[in-house]
Amino acid sequence: MASERLPAGVPIAELVDIHRHYVMGDHVVRALNGINLRIEAGSYTAIMGRSGSGKSTLLNILGCLDRPTSGQYRIGGEDVANLSDGELSEVRGQKIGFIFQSFNLIPQLTVLENLEVPLFYQGRVGAESRAKAEVLARRVGLEGRLEHRPNELSGGQQQRVAIARALMNDPLFLLADEATGNLDSKTEEEILGVLDELQREGVTIVVVTHNAKVAARAQRTVWLKDGVVESVEENLHRESSVAAQEASA
């Protein structure tokens, strides 16, 4: 069944001395050069850094789309650094939710069908997946749009569908690479609001961004430089802003 939500603070993803090297002819690009990072249940992490610092590479490894050249990667205690392609697919399907910059909905499928895709690959398509899709669509404010095609929706709505899709498998954590990069600032605010809400409900989130405004919503910011973690900033300002919000609510 779906992975149950772990109590806050329990490490769910742990990277130990992760390297990812690309061999380009006779020289080696060290996209990641010894990353140590721990993602705890319920946390909200932003990854920042200059272009080429290795953010996307790191996110791909976190998302089991890519395998590190060396190092250990544990998800919920299980070492996934050396899994086969098929096993990695299973990990992605069961434990990870992806949100992409360009939404990445499948154009020929309806919203409902797009939402069902993750469960389809686990043989869980049917009444269960439909009910779940309806719940999640409501949660991201898209009830009544289930039969629409992606091209009939605005960018913000498409990204809401993508978020709902990422939640369909009750993932251990959500990974977002520049999730609001293609949206105007008002829509960006809406999407970030949705993520905030999810985080408050206990979803673990990792975002990659260039945008300080986006990073400000996270609890901490991990700065990358040349494939290593340069610094980790706890975001005190956010804590106060969320606290203020909660107080006023």
Add this chain to the structure above:
Amino acid sequence: MILLELVRTVRMGVKSLLLHKLRAFLTMLGMLFGVASVVAMLAVGEGASKAAQDRIQALGSTNILLRSKKPDVQEQNTSSNVWTAQVYGLTYDDLDRFKHTLPAAELVVPVRETHKEMRVGAEYQASYVLGTTPEYLTVTGMRVREGRWLTDQDDQRRTNVCVLGAFAAENLFPLDNPIGQSVRAGSDRFTVVGVLETLGRASGSVGPPVDECVFVPMSVSRAWFGDTSMKRTGGSMEVESVQLHEIKIRVADPAAVLDTARVVREMLSENHAKQDFTVVVPLELLKEAEAQKLIWNLVLGSIAGISLLVGGIGIMNVMLATVTERTREIGIRRALGAKKKHIVSQFLVETVVLSMTGGLLGVAAGLAGPILIETFAKMPTVALPQHWILSFGVSALVGVVSGLYPAVRAANMDPVEALRHE
């Protein structure tokens, strides 16, 4: 659960195909025409071969049919004197030899043909008068419609009786019942004792059309009409002397037919200086027809193979383009948990849906085609279920084969690369 998944996959495949309707349609056309032409050609081929087999079967598959034949022209020239009769053909001696030395022969039936003007009152009708023995009926499989057939007594007593072929009866007695009436052939009178049923089938490939003939006892034909006949051909008279025009041999055991035919040929060659006879063995023709059908099927198979190959290449081409176009979709699906096998089956299902739909429409067109051919070109066709099941199966197979490479290529894409694809 597996079935549900399959249904889902197929539905998804159809949706993806419908994304490019024209492209899918054109790709399908290749398959459609391939399968349709195969199904149609098989039906026409089967029809032609069945017609040939029916024709041969009508001759009797255990029969050996001998016919007198005028020898070739060069030999004729030497004796081409206007008043000397040209003597050729099967003889009474041949008949006796066959009767006495062919152990496998069950019946040996002689036939004499004389062309005569038959008169009924003032009406007359040119007709073949066939002199033969009672066994003729058994060998040819003809049946009496009315009255009776010739008997041994008729032959022994040389009674002037005749039996009419179905059309001969109609022509000579358009209004009356012919039984008991009298018919004149030259100066001789014959009493009609029977009328035959229509044979209809083109059994006339050997000898004159039997439905139009008048049958008389052998002894009568021999006594009244003699062996010599005169024919006016282009100004000069042709005089021929032929004892027997035909000998029909029925062999009791089907397995002995070919051996008996060989012996018959040997005996004839021994006793005839000239090639003045033909031997038709329906069983041999049947075997030839079967061999011919095999060749036809081989030719057809190659044409089918080539056209389906072309269809398959078309499908593969389109699927390769589709896979490239949908690289990002593949990346998305992989990110959402699809294994390689899921991607393979997704694209395979698409190609198979494409080719099977083409195949199905092709079968429909291929079955409709022969109906048109039959009604307009008057050619017999036979559509066997195994033909279209086979064609349909092959189209599905072509789908799998031509879809496999593109599908595997799609599955082997690196998910990260695929997601980056524009």
